[in-house]
Amino acid sequence: MNQVRTQLMLCGGTGCRANRSEAFRETLQQELERRGLAREIEIVETGCNGFCAVGPVMLVQPEGIFYQKLTPEIVPHLVEEHFLKGRPVKKLFYVEPASKETIPKMEEIPFFAHQMFWVMRNKGVIDPEKIDEYIARDGYFGAAKALREMTPEQIIEEVKISGLRGRGGAGFPTGIKWEFARKSPGGVKYVLCNADEGDPGAFMDRSVLEADPHAVLEGMIIAARAIDAHRGYIYVRTEYPLAIRRLEIAIRQAREYGLLGKDILGTGFDFDIEIYQGAGAFVCGEETALMRSIEGKRGMPRPRPPFPAVKGLWEKPTVLNNVETLANIPLIITHGGRWFASVGTEGSKGTKVFALSGDVNNIGLVEVPMGTSLRRLIFEIGGGIPRKKKFKAVQLGGPSGGCVPEQYLDIPVDYEEIAKVGAIMGSGGVIVMDHETCMVDMARFFMDFVQDESCGKCTPCREGTRRLLEILEKLCEGRGEPGDLETLEELSRIIKESSLCGLGQTGPNPVLSTLRYFREEYEAHIFEKRCPAKRCVALLKFEIDPEVCTQCGACFRACPAGAIAWKKKEPARIDKEKCIRCMTCFEKCRFDAIS
Amino acid sequence: MAGLPHPEHPDITAAMWEQIDAVIERHRGVPGSVIAVLRECQQIVGYLPVELIDAIAAGLNLPRSDVFGVASFYSLFSLKPKGRNLIKVCMGTACYVKGIKEVITRIEAHFRVAPGGTSADRRFSLEAVRCLGACGLAPVMVVNSDTYGDMKADRVIEVLEPYS
Numbered sequence: 173m174n175q176v177r178t179q180l181m182l183c184g185g186t187g188c189r190a191n192r193s194e195a196f197r198e199t200l201q202q203e204l205e206r207r208g209l210a211r212e213i214e215i216v217e218t219g220c221n222g223f224c225a226v227g228p229v230m231l232v233q234p235e236g237i238f239y240q241k242l243t244p245e246i247v248p249h250l251v252e253e254h255f256l257k258g259r260p261v262k263k264l265f266y267v268e269p270a271s272k273e274t275i276p277k278m279e280e281i282p283f284f285a286h287q288m289f290w291v292m293r294n295k296g297v298i299d300p301e302k303i304d305e306y307i308a309r310d311g312y313f314g315a316a317k318a319l320r321e322m323t324p325e326q327i328i329e330e331v332k333i334s335g336l337r338g339r340g341g342a343g344f345p346t347g348i349k350w351e352f353a354r355k356s357p358g359g360v361k362y363v364l365c366n367a368d369e370g371d372p373g374a375f376m377d378r379s380v381l382e383a384d385p386h387a388v389l390e391g392m393i394i395a396a397r398a399i400d401a402h403r404g405y406i407y408v409r410t411e412y413p414l415a416i417r418r419l420e421i422a423i424r425q426a427r428e429y430g431l432l433g434k435d436i437l438g439t440g441f442d443f444d445i446e447i448y449q450g451a452g453a454f455v456c457g458e459e460t461a462l463m464r465s466i467e468g469k470r471g472m473p474r475p476r477p478p479f480p481a482v483k484g485l486w487e488k489p490t491v492l493n494n495v496e497t498l499a500n501i502p503l504i505i506t507h508g509g510r511w512f513a514s515v516g517t518e519g520s521k522g523t524k525v526f527a528l529s530g531d532v533n534n535i536g537l538v539e540v541p542m543g544t545s546l547r548r549l550i551f552e553i554g555g556g557i558p559r560k561k562k563f564k565a566v567q568l569g570g571p572s573g574g575c576v577p578e579q580y581l582d583i584p585v586d587y588e589e590i591a592k593v594g595a596i597m598g599s600g601g602v603i604v605m606d607h608e609t610c611m612v613d614m615a616r617f618f619m620d621f622v623q624d625e626s627c628g629k630c631t632p633c634r635e636g637t638r639r640l641l642e643i644l645e646k647l648c649e650g651r652g653e654p655g656d657l658e659t660l661e662e663l664s665r666i667i668k669e670s671s672l673c674g675l676g677q678t679g680p681n682p683v684l685s686t687l688r689y690f691r692e693e694y695e696a697h698i699f700e701k702r703c704p705a706k707r708c709v710a711l712l713k714f715e716i717d718p719e720v721c722t723q724c725g726a727c728f729r730a731c732p733a734g735a736i737a738w739k740k741k742e743p744a745r746i747d748k749e750k751c752i753r754c755m756t757c758f759e760k761c762r763f764d765a766i767s
Numbered sequence: 768m769a770g771l772p773h774p775e776h777p778d779i780t781a782a783m784w785e786q787i788d789a790v791i792e793r794h795r796g797v798p799g800s801v802i803a804v805l806r807e808c809q810q811i812v813g814y815l816p817v818e819l820i821d822a823i824a825a826g827l828n829l830p831r832s833d834v835f836g837v838a839s840f841y842s843l844f845s846l847k848p849k850g851r852n853l854i855k856v857c858m859g860t861a862c863y864v865k866g867i868k869e870v871i872t873r874i875e876a877h878f879r880v881a882p883g884g885t886s887a888d889r890r891f892s893l894e895a896v897r898c899l900g901a902c903g904l905a906p907v908m909v910v911n912s913d914t915y916g917d918m919k920a921d922r923v924i925e926v927l928e929p930y931s
């Protein structure tokens with residue numbers, strides 16, 4: 173028998189893979205074999221660890237040593253030092269940017285220390301392709317309890333007590349949704365999992381599926397029991413091949429273990445799950461559109477009521493829940509609703525997973541208790557803004573959400589509190605923006621997205637968002653006129669009130685929220701033909717201020733068009749005839765001398 | 768439908784038609800399967816020529832307009848041929864904030880290919896896609912199956928040159 177003494181939990185999430193984690197793994201495996209260590213040291217490929225910023229990352233268990241920024245080249249040294257001589261390699265430890273202190277253990281790194289792992293309880297700790305590892309950490313205990321010891325009413329009651337609200341965006345109480353579906357008459361019912369994750373800048377659901385697919389299956393089994401459904405579908409974006417593969421493996425294993433299929437765990441209850449791949453349409457994340465898409469039609473929403481709990485997929489009562497919502501369910505059933513409700517705020521219970529990205533040091537996936545302040549999320553866990561730049565705003569909730577400026581950073585993560593300042597909790601995309609971000613351009617960016625993804629069924633959304641986009645483009649191109657801002661506001665209001673589905677009803681939010689907090693930036697575009705953040709190319713002069721220029725020549729060396737004249741001890745000058753307005757010099761100039 | 772003569776098409780070989788027939792055969796009569804059939808057929812041919820859509824409609828016994836409607840609704844499906852190399856630039860929020868716009872402008876100018884289009888010599892197709900889920904590496908570009916992170920405008924041409 174081989175005796176595994178050490179497990180190397182290597183992250184196989186998308187971020188780390190893109191940073192050559194696979195090449196690292198192959199090299200490491202070969203080296204372990206060459207040194208005769210392969211029997212005692214096992215490499216486990218885990219799902220996303222969350223700390224994508226410093227990937228590829230690896231956790232050495234049971235010691236708890238955390239290695240970052242691994243490369244195939246470092247392998248011989250690492251194996252020699254750590255696994256043969258027992259001396260952990262210091263230069264691969266995490267370095268705290270502020271204090272320059274090296275931190276060897278994962279739980280002591282600030283990024284992890286302020287987090288609370290409920291939904292991500294198994295991330296980076298188990299091999300997501302092995303059901304036994306999930307079971308070893310109390311996996312399927314909740315399902316067994318729900319099926320063997322609880323009535324459907326008791327399950328629903330427990331979920332209601334927990335206060336769990338949908339994590340897909342709208343925040344509807346999950347227990348109440350299940351109760352509606354349970355009470356809907358009809359012999360055939362469905363449980364669906366929404367893994368469409370459309371918010372461009374969010375990757376929580378993908379990471380949960382990649383790291384812990386069984387948690388979602390278990391949540392679906394419990395939901396099925398609660399509403400008495402026998403068939404379920406997981407609707408996954410086709411852009412998520414790894415998540416799809418892991419789900420396929422998980423479903424196969426669950427069937428082999430009698431956890432899916434006929435007569436689950438000998439209780440007489442039947443339930444099975446199929447995967448359905450989306451085909452690239454944001455609106456298909458909306459519940460009624462998603463159901464049309466599974467039926468093989470154009471994914472267009474329809475008016476509600478009837479709600480899906482009454483008439484959903486193939487016109488049958490249906491419960492649709494988000495990935496993260498479902499991953500919470502096994503915990504609630506195992507530990508009880510009251511336990512779950514002990515964490516969080518008055519109206520928002522449990523934890524929330526966020527995908528932290530943009531202009532922030534620690535890009536990655538984080539899970540915090542509800543009630544944590546945005547400031548802690550961005551500055552303590554996220555490590556603040558890179559290159560000593562200044563924080564400007566944070567965008568929550570993607571194209572349906574809004575931005576939160578500096579003065580509101582102390583508000584807690586809570587559905588109602590976030591809504592009060594004009595943003596939404598949304599699915600969990602958190603994009604941090606520094607002072608070089610133009611808010612008019614950001615509004616234009618989101619509107620371009622909404623306009624592009626509008627399915628075209630209702631007029632306010634189809635035509636209205638196009639008009640909004642036209643005005644925003646005009647502003648960015650320096651053709652803004654007095655009255656444009658009023659038109660933006662008026663149109664936004666109409667679109668929000670009269671659109672058919674959530675896409676249009678929330679689509680103008682980024683415009684309204686940037687107008688609310690950064691109106692003077694809009695006004696500068698219109699009345700002074702000036703972009704204060706220097707992002708809108710049409711409003712830039714491409715001139716170098718000789719007073720500010722330090723004569724360093726960085727712009728001269730970087731210019732791809734040879735349009736900059738510079739000699740030592742002379743300020744640089746841009747030849748506007750040759751300039752292709754590519755912005756390279758703006759990026760290179762560290763002294764803000766170009767306008 | 769099996770047995771029906773296949774229309775001539777320069778991009779679809781006889782071997783491809785065989786695979787296509789098998790795909791249709793496997794899904795015939797399964798409700799809601801048209802998206803899966805289109806996906807698999809696109810994998811075989813590379814895109815969806817009109818003749819192929821017609822064949823799928825006939826094979827699944829669906830109105831042509833339904834199949835065409837589905838194919839044109841979802842951004843996954845392409846009705847036009849693709850270039851030899853596919854460049855996907857991420858237009859997700861994180862990549863946008865970090866300057867993907869300049870990268871796209873540079874590619875457009877240098878290889879004469881607009882987002883959603885293919886260069887005249889069919890060397891590159893350029894697609895602006897939504898979040899690739901690798902925001903930690905933003906701005907992100909994927910060429911065929913190679914992922915490039917931290918992609919800056921002044922480096923992008925150099926990265927693309929080896930793809931011929």
Ligand SMILES: Cc1cc2nc3c(=O)[nH]c(=O)nc-3n(C[C@H](O)[C@H](O)[C@H](O)COP(=O)(O)O)c2cc1C
Nearest residue numbers: 338339340366369370457458459493494497674675
């Ligand atoms: C345009 C639009 C896109 C949506 N996209 C998603 C999505 O990608 N993932 C998701 O879980 N919910 C999405 N939703 C919300 C769903 O309609 C639905 O409320 C949710 O999946 C219900 O699950 P929950 O109660 O567990 O949150 C979207 C809604 C709209 C209007």
Ligand code: FES
Nearest residue numbers: 857859899901902
């Ligand atoms: S925004 Fe580009 S990978 Fe997420």
